Amino acid sequence: MSISNRLIIFDTTLRDGEQSPGASMTKEEKLRIARQLERMRVDVIEAGFAAASPGDFEAIRSIASVVRESTVCSLSRANDKDIARAAEALAPAPRKRIHTFIATSPLHMKMKLRMEPEQVLEQARLAIKFARQFTDDIEFSPEDGSRSEEDFLCRVLETVIAEGATTINFPDTVGYAMPEQFGATIRRLRERVPNSDKAIWSVHCHNDLGLAVANSLAGVTIGGARQIECTINGLGERAGNTALEEVVMAVKTRSDFFKLDLGIDTTQIVAASKMVSQITGFPVQPNKAVVGANAFAHASGIHQDGILKARETYEIMRAEDVGWTANKIVLGKLSGRNAFKQRLQELGIELESESEVNAAFARFKELADRKAEIFDEDIMALMSDEEHAA
Ligand code: KIV
Numbered sequence: 001m002s003i004s005n006r007l008i009i010f011d012t013t014l015r016d017g018e019q020s021p022g023a024s025m026t027k028e029e030k031l032r033i034a035r036q037l038e039r040m041r042v043d044v045i046e047a048g049f050a051a052a053s054p055g056d057f058e059a060i061r062s063i064a065s066v067v068r069e070s071t072v073c074s075l076s077r078a079n080d081k082d083i084a085r086a087a088e089a090l091a092p093a094p095r096k097r098i099h100t101f102i103a104t105s106p107l108h109m110k111m112k113l114r115m116e117p118e119q120v121l122e123q124a125r126l127a128i129k130f131a132r133q134f135t136d137d138i139e140f141s142p143e144d145g146s147r148s149e150e151d152f153l154c155r156v157l158e159t160v161i162a163e164g165a166t167t168i169n170f171p172d173t174v175g176y177a178m179p180e181q182f183g184a185t186i187r188r189l190r191e192r193v194p195n196s197d198k199a200i201w202s203v204h205c206h207n208d209l210g211l212a213v214a215n216s217l218a219g220v221t222i223g224g225a226r227q228i229e230c231t232i233n234g235l236g237e238r239a240g241n242t243a244l245e246e247v248v249m250a251v252k253t254r255s256d257f258f259k260l261d262l263g264i265d266t267t268q269i270v271a272a273s274k275m276v277s278q279i280t281g282f283p284v285q286p287n288k289a290v291v292g293a294n295a296f297a298h299a300s301g302i303h304q305d306g307i308l309k310a311r312e313t314y315e316i317m318r319a320e321d322v323g324w325t326a327n328k329i330v331l332g333k334l335s336g337r338n339a340f341k342q343r344l345q346e347l348g349i350e351l352e353s354e355s356e357v358n359a360a361f362a363r364f365k366e367l368a369d370r371k372a373e374i375f376d377e378d379i380m381a382l383m384s385d386e387e388h389a390a
Pocket residue numbers: 016075101141143144169171172173174204206
């Protein structure tokens with residue numbers, strides 16, 4: 001089974017991300033985010049769920065009218081009305097995708113859809129058949145895939161591929177999967193479903209157990225998926241979705257391991273993160289991987305000393321590669337003399353002898369015991385007090 005090395009990044013900040021309680025966005029805000037996603041060279045932008053509301057329809061339509069490079073996608077349930085609405089909203093886009101889904105787990109089919117498995121199978125088939133008249137780019141998701149029975153999944157996926165689905169997205173809708181198990185399931189499905197190589201396989205993971213990124217990456221390495229669905233800052237229902245910045249930087253930083261090509265301009269990541277946070281009002285936690293304010297900050301003396309000698313000692317990726325202007329040496333009580341001396345130089349403060357540096361460093365440590373973070377202004381004030389004292 002030979003598969004491509006290109007990993008497709010499908011961003012669903014504007015659809016699944018917006019399903020996060022309190023994260024709803026206006027049309028203008030969605031448009032700003034879509035432009036930023038295109039600047040970042042995201043392959044597919046899921047712009048919304050056209051049938052959900054007139055506002056969602058309008059937002060998709062305006063994104064479809066301006067985005068030229070990325071594929072624009074709308075979600076739709078597996079029925080003609082939703083699919084037609086998605087197609088109408090997407091009409092202005094040069095590259096468009098209809099993403100249709102129906103639940104396949106016994107629990108969802110019985111309790112939510114109140115349908116027999118055979119009815120679900122037939123509805124999935126008819127949905128793909130109907131969607132094909134609007135575009136060749138059709139994605140199908142068996143919702144609650146990770147809690148569905150494999151034999152039934154095989155039948156559904158075989159049917160939708162035969163009907164023309166070009167992407168098979170395997171969702172861990174409730175964040176229930178474990179990485180090795182999830183990867184192995186996708187692998188088996190790809191092996192068992194006839195003509196599975198006619199479709200690109202995708203993963204869509206939720207973070208209820210904090211495993212969305214690990215599951216997505218296992219879906220790629222073990223399962224052979226070549227599309228990851230994700231959101232900026234991991235925004236999404238309940239505990240969120242796979243974080244785009246984390247999977248992208250994992251694949252890039254460990255290219256020796258993944259050996260996959262990405263189209264993403266990673267220098268746009270921080271701008272995207274700040275924009276989504278500002279628009280939704282969801283702050284980014286300081287220790288969040290890649291985009292947190294502390295992700296490239298160094299506070300301890302030993303680390304600061306290492307970083308000043310060679311950044312690779314404590315940095316596995318460059319702050320500049322994800323769009324920060326630089327890494328950050330945070331001066332505080334744990335800082336060492338070297339970091340302090342370097343900051344004096346950066347501030348243009350020249351001391352004549354090492355004993356002057358020592359005296360200034362001692363005063364800095366006294367201050368640091370009283371104040372958690374020492375800013376440049378504090379150092380300048382400290383040094384001017386020192387001049388007066390001399
Ligand atoms: O989590 C999920 O199952 C979804 C599908 C619609 C893909 O968001």
